[in-house]
Amino acid sequence: MKIALYIILGLASALLIFNLTKIDYSAPFEGNSMVGVISVIACLCAILLVIILMISRKIAVKNKELKRKPKNQ
Structure with a gap:
């Protein structure tokens, strides 16, 4: 279970970085940028x-x- 948690943490971090690149920072709430923000x-x-x-x-x-x-110690 401990290894699985670290794998999930790594995958979530990788997806976070990937989705940060998909955001258009001039219009973050339009089109594909909204998907990236979510x-x-x-x-x-x-x-x-x-x-x-x-x-x-x-x-x-x-x-x-x-x-x-x-309890004595």
Whole structure:
């Protein structure tokens, strides 16, 4: 799962860069530029969700470690 998350993160980053090149910055909300803007927003959402998932998995691991420790220590 860890490798899959990094692959998804890499693909989303590559798509983000690709879609940034498709935007016409003089008229970003017309024609194909609108598709590029929507795709950039979607890629940013995907990257954010993957980062949140990675952080939540780290928190879950730390939480399990704390539960396994004896309370006397």
